[in-house]
Amino acid sequence: MSRPTSAIIDLRALRENFILAQKLAPNAKSMPMVKANAYGHGMIEVAHALADCAPAFGVACIEEALALRKANITQPILLLEGPHSADEVGIAEQHGFWLMLENHNQLQAVLSAQLSTAITVWIKLDTGMHRLGFQPEDATYIYQQLSSSPNVAEDIVLATHFACADDLKSNFTDKQLRCFKSAVDNLDGSEHSISLANSAAILGWPSIQDDWQRPGYMLYGASPFSEPHENAEQLQQVMHFQSAIISTRSIKTGESVGYTANWTAQRHSTIATVAVGYGDGYPRHAPNGTPVLINGVKCPLVGRVSMDMITVDITDLNSDIEIGTDVTLWGPGLSVTEVAVHCGTIGYELLTRMPARVPRIYINAK
Numbered sequence: 453m454s455r456p457t458s459a460i461i462d463l464r465a466l467r468e469n470f471i472l473a474q475k476l477a478p479n480a481k482s483m484p485m486v487k488a489n490a491y492g493h494g495m496i497e498v499a500h501a502l503a504d505c506a507p508a509f510g511v512a513c514i515e516e517a518l519a520l521r522k523a524n525i526t527q528p529i530l531l532l533e534g535p536h537s538a539d540e541v542g543i544a545e546q547h548g549f550w551l552m553l554e555n556h557n558q559l560q561a562v563l564s565a566q567l568s569t570a571i572t573v574w575i576k577l578d579t580g581m582h583r584l585g586f587q588p589e590d591a592t593y594i595y596q597q598l599s600s601s602p603n604v605a606e607d608i609v610l611a612t613h614f615a616c617a618d619d620l621k622s623n624f625t626d627k628q629l630r631c632f633k634s635a636v637d638n639l640d641g642s643e644h645s646i647s648l649a650n651s652a653a654i655l656g657w658p659s660i661q662d663d664w665q666r667p668g669y670m671l672y673g674a675s676p677f678s679e680p681h682e683n684a685e686q687l688q689q690v691m692h693f694q695s696a697i698i699s700t701r702s703i704k705t706g707e708s709v710g711y712t713a714n715w716t717a718q719r720h721s722t723i724a725t726v727a728v729g730y731g732d733g734y735p736r737h738a739p740n741g742t743p744v745l746i747n748g749v750k751c752p753l754v755g756r757v758s759m760d761m762i763t764v765d766i767t768d769l770n771s772d773i774e775i776g777t778d779v780t781l782w783g784p785g786l787s788v789t790e791v792a793v794h795c796g797t798i799g800y801e802l803l804t805r806m807p808a809r810v811p812r813i814y815i816n817a818k
């Protein structure tokens with residue numbers, strides 16, 4: 453016997469989502485983003501599942517890149533925040549990591565490093581997100597410095613990141629595009645590639661053309677949009693977060709449930725206790741009414757989320773419920789986005805912070 457709580461990870465769904473990303477921009481290369489433990493899905497397993505079709509992988513830091521190398525991933529690996537210290541430039545050379553450079557310290561670290569082979573660099577421009585990146589007006593000067601350095605390989609990639617691509621009505625993306633284009637147009641004649649699109653841009657802004665797209669969230673089968681979108685509808689949710697009922701009880705009108713007694717039965721009610729809690733990454737701030745899927749029916753969470761358990765109102769469930777009945781927290785039939793909306797967050801956070809306590813069970817590994 454074991455605790456019934458697990459995250460089933462469907463690697464075929466993952467691969468099909470990656471194929472969709474490629475299909476939406478057939479002239480671009482697609483680099484899967486596997487940072488933060490592949491958004492909670494297991495970085496090594498996800499990278500292995502995509503290793504025969506992905507031209508490169510993207511991670512946040514060198515520790516993640518080294519873990520992929522240790523697991524025999526041989527593709528180039530892009531460090532999205534660039535080197536965090538000068539010594540990481542030498543480590544990148546040694547292991548075939550690519551560096552997304554975004555500030556002048558990083559630029560100097562690359563120019564002054566003692567390297568025996570040239571490394572691939574990307575130049576990140578800040579076109580309006582104002583988090584990382586060089587000023588667009590410095591693009592020409594930075595490009596020239598790098599392209600004339602023996603430390604830097606040919607085909608530098610110019611990149612930027614969109615702040616609002618998930619909002620299809622916003623004009624912010626067009627503003628960022630114009631800013632990027634005017635910075636990059638000044639480099640005329642030079643050999644370079646460009647990289648723009650995250651998941652929301654790949655799915656929702658088909659007119660955006662680039663050489664490298666950087667899909668993350670969509671690979672895991674979740675939609676970055678709050679409204680239905682025809683491309684997003686083709687995604688298949690990769691994670692099925694599931695548990696089971698471990699106890700049931702009937703309570704009378706006026707009785708409360710759980711810590712702080714924050715929910716009181718308005719009628720004679722049946723309560724099911726499920727073996728999942730905030731210790732498993734189920735959000736503690738999930739309010740009463742957050743949907744939990746039991747026998748295909750969305751039932752309301754009632755009472756506070758505990759460390760190891762939640763309580764669900766199953767009074768209206770007509771089907772047979774017993775100890776051991778399966779419960780879906782999110783997965784097929786209940787999107788992580790829907791749960792996230794109830795909790796005032798986004799699916800990205802719920803997936804990414806899933807703790808190691810929840811066993812990942814991999815299915816459809818080719």
Ligand SMILES: *Cc1c(COP(=O)(O)O)cnc(C)c1O
Binds near residue numbers: 670676
């Ligand atoms: C994480 C990340 C992405 C992927 O974003 P999604 O919204 O998950 O597709 C793309 N580019 C950069 C620079 C990132 O850090």
